[in-house]
Amino acid sequence: MTDSADYKQxxxxxxxxxxxxxxxxxxxxxxxxxxxxYKLHLAETNKSGGIIEQILLLAEQRNIEIQWHNRQALSRISRNGKQDQGVAADIKIDQHQSVDEFIQHxxxxxxxxxLDNISNPQNLGMIxxxxxxxxxDGIIIPRKGCASLSPLVIKSSAGTLFKASLxxxxxxxxxxxxxxxxxxSICTLSSYASDSLFDYQPAQSTIxxxxxxTDGVSSEINQLSDKQLAIPMNNGVESLNVAVTAALIAFAVV
Structure with missing residues (x-):
């Protein structure tokens, strides 16, 4: 059974x-x-005044829909009841898309x-x-096995999360x-690879x-790899932080 056009939309x-x-x-x-x-969610237990009053005023000025929830319902929306402070918001980001949408366009x-099981929110934000x-041209982020797009990720990304192509x-x-x-073509990085990242200039699309x-690329993903590349190291250094590696990839492969 195929999904209807309305459902897909x-x-x-x-x-x-x-x-x-x-x-x-x-x-x-x-x-x-x-x-x-797109929408503001507030817990009914929030006390008026202070920052809550500022949030409500801005939402009303921008004609943003406001929904009130009991504490349990808000926790389900934020998926982090211990840290949401009774406030959540849905952000509409046109640059975020599915695999099908990206390939189509x-x-x-x-x-x-x-990203293969990147678990540290700060690393994710810096990547x-x-x-x-x-x-x-884009970052593939799986819903399973990767750090969630939390406020810490937003802070570490210095706000670029809202305009990044995810x-x-x-x-x-x-x-x-x-x-x-x-x-x-799928590329992974390995200290044992014979080809350098800085010499690799692929003609075809590449991921x-x-x-x-801690564990590097999983065995399941390694089996899908078409090419392994190395980052030359000096002074006996074996590896780099994953966010630093991302920066080298971002500027080395033009």
Whole structure:
């Protein structure tokens, strides 16, 4: 059974929503007119005045829909009841898309970074910032096995999360297989590889996979790799922080 066009349209809309939480992150989003805040969620237990009053005033000035919830319902929306402070907001980000949408709209050779179990929110934020600043056309972020897009990620990305081209998928292996089906080359980094990242200039579309901070690229993803590349090291250094590696990829492969 195939999904209807109406269902696909609704799914695409909600896939492009990013839910942020916490009083200060939501307030900062409302203060930035460039950020498209779709809906504001508030807990009924919030006391009036202070930052809550500022949030409500800004939402009303921008004609943003406000929904009130009991504490349990808000926790389900924020997915972090311990830290949401009774406030969450849905952000509409047109640059966020599915694998199908990205493939459909990109024919020319492109360069992507894919994240394989990146668990540290600060690393995730810095990767997004480096990729956005460099020559990378998008970042593949799986919903399973990767750090969530939390306020800490937003802070570490220095706000670039709201304008970065993010490609969402359920699992990385399935997404990479889909890209490979369209002729995209998959590259992983290894200290044992004979070819240097800085000498690699692929003609075809290429995805560079960044592995977990401790374990590196998983065996499942390694099996999908078409090419292994190394970053030359000096002074006996064996590896770099994953966010630093992302920055090198973003500016080395032009």
């Amino acid at each position: 609704k799914r695409a809309f909600f896939d492009n929503l990013l839910t942020i939480y916490g009083r200060k992150p939501v307030l900062e989003a409302l203060q930035d007119s460039r950020i498209n805040v 990109h024919n020319e050779p492109y360069r992507l970074i894919a 997004i910032r480096s990729a956005s600043a460099g020559f990378i 490609i969402h998928c359920d699992t990385l292996s399935k997404a990479l297989q889909q890209f490979k089906h369209h002729g995209v 560079f996979v960044l592995g977990n901070e």
